[in-house]
Amino acid sequence: MTYQEAYEQLTMLIDDIESDAIPLDELPGKIRQATELITFCQARLRDVETDYQEVIGRMAKR
Structure with a gap:
């Protein structure tokens, strides 16, 4: 699962929970x-x- 897929599922779940759509x-x-x-x-x-942070650290050492 990608981050985007998880985020979209989470958003749908939250919408359902907040709208009282779930028994x-x-x-x-x-x-x-x-x-x-x-x-x-x-x-x-x-x-x-x-x-x-690793990339930034490597660049700072140059």
């Missing part, structure tokens, strides 16, 4: 799914930040 009995599972997507997105962003 109460399904809500805990959807919240868990949203939490997993948030964790995935955060990890991906951390990876990109680490890569960015």
